[in-house]
Amino acid sequence: MKKVVVLTGAGISAESGLKTFRDSDGLWEGYDIQEVATPQAWDWNPKLVQEFYNMRRKACIEASPNTAHYALAKLEDKYDVTVITQNIDDLHERGGSTNVVHLHGIITRSQSSEDAELTYPIDGWELKMGEQCELGSQLRPHVVWFGEDVPMISTAMDICRQADIFILVGSSLAVYPAAGLINFVRREVPKYIIDPKIPSISLGDSFIKIEEKATIGVPELVEELLVI
Ligand code: NAD
Numbered sequence: 021m022k023k024v025v026v027l028t029g030a031g032i033s034a035e036s037g038l039k040t041f042r043d044s045d046g047l048w049e050g051y052d053i054q055e056v057a058t059p060q061a062w063d064w065n066p067k068l069v070q071e072f073y074n075m076r077r078k079a080c081i082e083a084s085p086n087t088a089h090y091a092l093a094k095l096e097d098k099y100d101v102t103v104i105t106q107n108i109d110d111l112h113e114r115g116g117s118t119n120v121v122h123l124h125g126i127i128t129r130s131q132s133s134e135d136a137e138l139t140y141p142i143d144g145w146e147l148k149m150g151e152q153c154e155l156g157s158q159l160r161p162h163v164v165w166f167g168e169d170v171p172m173i174s175t176a177m178d179i180c181r182q183a184d185i186f187i188l189v190g191s192s193l194a195v196y197p198a199a200g201l202i203n204f205v206r207r208e209v210p211k212y213i214i215d216p217k218i219p220s221i222s223l224g225d226s227f228i229k230i231e232e233k234a235t236i237g238v239p240e241l242v243e244e245l246l247v248i
Contacts, residue, residue: 021098021099026092031191032234041053041192053166057072057165058165066160080109085116088234088235091242106191108122110127124170125161130162132154132157138153188202213227
């Protein structure tokens with residue numbers, strides 16, 4: 021079975037109603053990321069950070085996967101598919117993908133603020149101040165904040181090296197180290213990018229550019245790959 025590696029960003033969930041980040045002038049749902057998505061923000065105002073992610077979690081629970089998420093799951097009929105996502109939502113899993121690597125964590129889990137390896141499922145949308153891990157420290161969202169290490173990056177690099185087909189969907193390629201993953205895909209591998217506004221960074225000539233929204237471009241490409 022050929023290996024398809026799909027790298028996704030906020031754009032794939034946009035049509036499920038979850039806003040992207042850079043489309044709105046560097047604000048995330050109206051918030052400056054420095055105020056809500058950094059370790060410093062957590063030190064200064066943990067209550068605000070907790071509330072911000074509680075709202076994101078509520079929106080995520082209320083959202084449904086779209087045809088792009090479902091199409092990627094369907095690709096598993098013929099290929100060994102790994103989805104590497106920068107998204108913290110769980111729409112790939114709910115869309116049926118069985119092999120998903122969350123580079124930046126997942127919002128439906130909490131994490132010890134003392135030991136990042138201690139994570140727990142969250143029941144419902146709200147994680148409250150005062151809720152503690154087994155070590156007695158405050159629980160925070162299980163997400164990678166700007167300025168933090170990305171523990172899954174070397175796993176993701178290895179997966180990209182193994183790709184026979186590579187698909188990039190809905191990412192501005194502005195967040196590192198995730199954006200650098202495209203450099204680990206072998207030169208001769210067919211590479212596709214699906215985005216209504218292809219990022220201006222240099223992708224080289226090797227990418228086939230599909231300038232479409234995810235719900236159009238992904239199902240079309242999947243259909244093509246299923247009949248090859
Ligand atoms: P980004 O917001 O920087 O870029 C979004 C990209 O998606 C842009 O290139 C845009 O043209 C494209 N896009 C917009 N609508 C689209 C559509 N309908 N179909 C396909 N593409 C579309 O996103 P990023 O590169 O993923 O970086 C943002 C960071 O913020 C990520 O690390 C992520 O963790 C976080 N974030 C996550 C979510 C989520 O989990 N759903 C939402 C917002 C931000």
